[in-house]
Amino acid sequence: MTGPAALAALRFPWPFERLSMQLALGAGILVGVVAPAVGAFVVQRRLSLLGDGLGHLAFAGVAAGLLLGWSPVVVALGVAAAGALGIEWLRGPGRTGGDLALALFFYGGLAAGAVLASRAAVTGRSVNVVPYLFGSILTVTPADLWRVAGLAVVTGVVLAVAGRALLAVALDEDAARVAGLPVDALGALVAVLAAAVVVTAMQVVGLLLVAALMVLPVAAARRVARSFRATLVTAAAIGAVSVVIGLVLARAADLAPGGVIVLTSAAIFAATSVAGRRPSRAGR
Amino acid sequence: MTTARPTRRAVARRQAGMIMRIRITTEPGAPPEAPPIDAHAVTCRYGDDVAVEAVDLRVGTGEFVALVGPNGSGKSTLARALLGLRRCDGEVRLFGRRPRDACRAGLVAFVPQRSHLAPVLPATVTEVVTSGRLPARGWWHRPGPPDAAAVAHAIEAVALTPMAHRPVTELSGGQQQRVLIARALAADPALLVLDEPIAGVDAASQRQFRDALVHLVQAHGTAVLLISHELGAVASDLDRVVVLKHRVVFDGPPRDLVARGVHLGVHAEDLPAWLEGLG
Numbered sequence: 352m353t354g355p356a357a358l359a360a361l362r363f364p365w366p367f368e369r370l371s372m373q374l375a376l377g378a379g380i381l382v383g384v385v386a387p388a389v390g391a392f393v394v395q396r397r398l399s400l401l402g403d404g405l406g407h408l409a410f411a412g413v414a415a416g417l418l419l420g421w422s423p424v425v426v427a428l429g430v431a432a433a434g435a436l437g438i439e440w441l442r443g444p445g446r447t448g449g450d451l452a453l454a455l456f457f458y459g460g461l462a463a464g465a466v467l468a469s470r471a472a473v474t475g476r477s478v479n480v481v482p483y484l485f486g487s488i489l490t491v492t493p494a495d496l497w498r499v500a501g502l503a504v505v506t507g508v509v510l511a512v513a514g515r516a517l518l519a520v521a522l523d524e525d526a527a528r529v530a531g532l533p534v535d536a537l538g539a540l541v542a543v544l545a546a547a548v549v550v551t552a553m554q555v556v557g558l559l560l561v562a563a564l565m566v567l568p569v570a571a572a573r574r575v576a577r578s579f580r581a582t583l584v585t586a587a588a589i590g591a592v593s594v595v596i597g598l599v600l601a602r603a604a605d606l607a608p609g610g611v612i613v614l615t616s617a618a619i620f621a622a623t624s625v626a627g628r629r630p631s632r633a634g635r
Numbered sequence: 636m637t638t639a640r641p642t643r644r645a646v647a648r649r650q651a652g653m654i655m656r657i658r659i660t661t662e663p664g665a666p667p668e669a670p671p672i673d674a675h676a677v678t679c680r681y682g683d684d685v686a687v688e689a690v691d692l693r694v695g696t697g698e699f700v701a702l703v704g705p706n707g708s709g710k711s712t713l714a715r716a717l718l719g720l721r722r723c724d725g726e727v728r729l730f731g732r733r734p735r736d737a738c739r740a741g742l743v744a745f746v747p748q749r750s751h752l753a754p755v756l757p758a759t760v761t762e763v764v765t766s767g768r769l770p771a772r773g774w775w776h777r778p779g780p781p782d783a784a785a786v787a788h789a790i791e792a793v794a795l796t797p798m799a800h801r802p803v804t805e806l807s808g809g810q811q812q813r814v815l816i817a818r819a820l821a822a823d824p825a826l827l828v829l830d831e832p833i834a835g836v837d838a839a840s841q842r843q844f845r846d847a848l849v850h851l852v853q854a855h856g857t858a859v860l861l862i863s864h865e866l867g868a869v870a871s872d873l874d875r876v877v878v879l880k881h882r883v884v885f886d887g888p889p890r891d892l893v894a895r896g897v898h899l900g901v902h903a904e905d906l907p908a909w910l911e912g913l914g
Contacts, residue, residue, distance in 0.1 A: 395755050516774035519766035522758065526815075529718050529745035530770045530822060531738045569756070577802055579758040 366602035374491040375555075375598060375608070381496075381503045382552045383564065383590035383612075387572070388510060389548050390565030391583050392541050395521035401438070401542070402562030404453045405549040407460035408434035410558050412550075413483045414467035417476055423483065428550045434460065435542035443535070486557035486609030488598075495554060502551045509544060510583075517541060518579055555594070556609035564590060567616040574623035589619050669731030670695050671742075671826040671858035672717060677725035679712045686712040687723065688882045694826075697856040699848070701866050704879035710862045713879060714830050717860075718745055729826060737826075741770035744824035746815045748831045757802035760814050764789055767818035789820035793847045809833075809840025816847045827851060828860045833868070841868040848872070 393401050412430030416423035434456050441452035471478045520527045520537050528534045552561045572585035597612030672694035679687040687709040694700050704710050715721035719734030729737035768782045793813035845868040851857045878885035
């Protein structure tokens with residue numbers, strides 16, 4: 352029995368009684384777990400807007416795919432991964448600063464996407480980019496679900512093997528470099544992983560909102576967790592819960608699921624902020 | 636099994652009963668025959684400005700050397716050049732190897748200024764110190780019992796055991812600095828370079844800092860290059876002082892510096908001003 356058939360054989364309660372909602376739930380939870388897990392290392396490196404920049408690059412990739420008649424997802428993955436490596440290179444010693452590197456790719460990607468999409472429209476091709484920009488989680492197919500599951504497995508393996516080294520680099524690049532860690536390679540690994548998350552998650556919440564799913568659960572988790580490991584676990588849990596609650600609310604009120612998922616995550620962040628936070632003594 | 640080769644000064648301290656209270660279970664590093672630092676004619680520029688000019692510097696095994704100088708004299712630039720973090724002219728060898736190769740061999744540790752340790756996320760003291768073990772066991776390996784023991788002893792050596800599981804963001808500045816020292820201790824390096832590690836740290840934390848450094852030099856035979864304006868806490872422990880004003884204007888034992896009117900302990904507060912008069 353295949354995965355989707357197995358899903359259909361199970362009896363899910365409202366609002367997940369339909370197969371489309373079950374596939375959305377499965378893909379959404381996986382993305383909800385993976386995006387903050389990768390996002391934690393991005394945030395720790397003070398690159399919270401990396402997901403946004405990669406989303407804009409992926410938009411250029413989607414437009415290029417539509418123009419060329421190739422798979423928009425595959426082209427977006429290639430462009431976003433190449434852009435991620437480019438951003439890492441620009442952040443290197445003696446080159447452009449991190450925020451400037453992001454801005455360069457951020458606006459360059461958006462502009463390229465607009466130009467390519469307009470060119471595709473001129474050639475008579477279908478250029479409906481809205482599902483890529485704002486997500487279309489209810490159109491997740493079994494193949495999409497397997498792809499997201501594959502990303503989750505790869506991410507889990509990478510973080511299990513390299514998570515401690517990634518934390519060391521995120522804490523202090525200079526000390527990590529002197530300690531002999533392959534800082535550049537590990538930085539590239541995080542960047543490419545983030546690109547893969549962005550492209551994979553674009554169907555869930557859309558390219559314009561995917562960065563929120565990488566950052567907001569992490570921001571919420573840091574309010575309540577007391578270790579980096581606990582932050583990772585809590586952020587992943589918040590991401591998954593945001594997806595479930597978001598899907599339920601979207602179905603109940605007939606709203607756009609991607610936006611509701613991100614708003615749910617933002618609400619959890621607000622709740623953890625109000626719930627209180629230990630005073631930081633850093634900088635004393 | 637290899638043992639470190641402490642300096643005569645360290646042996647004398649041990650015989651005098653000054654050895655520290657911390658028990659060591661990890662094996663000391665095995666410094667190779669070549670000196671930990673051997674730099675010749677190092678010159679660093681920022682555009683047309685020369686920050687470091689034709690500096691020769693040698694630090695031997697088990698030596699405790701302070702690099703001091705007025706503000707903007709090129710100390711941090713020189714340190715980064717020595718560690719391979721900045722490209723400069725001249726030749727630098729660490730243990731007879733290129734800096735990058737010595738770092739890859741896990742021979743070197745670096746304690747940056749405290750401002751470098753400002754985790755956005757709540758990493759605990761143990762998590763930060765454990766990151767110092769990565770070079771010792773290969774960064775892809777899971778930490779085992781020997782790593783846990785080394786981390787526990789490193790934390791104990793800087794008197795932070797009660798705070799081992801607290802987020803470093805909840806610690807004071809002095810405590811955070813000791814976390815960075817512990818991270819370096821956990822790596823068990825043969826060479827430790829520290830860049831202004833105790834700037835703005837209270838007196839009690841400076842004493843803990845001094846104990847941790849002396850522990851490293853005496854018990855592990857580690858060579859230490861300390862860049863600092865505040866040498867009062869370690870003045871009596873130093874083997875040599877190097878005064879840098881873009882070039883080396885003094886290199887010798889602290890007593891010779893005293894003969895030139897600069898007292899490291901007495902002038903802890905206004906050392907940079909006193910150093911202006913040298914050279």
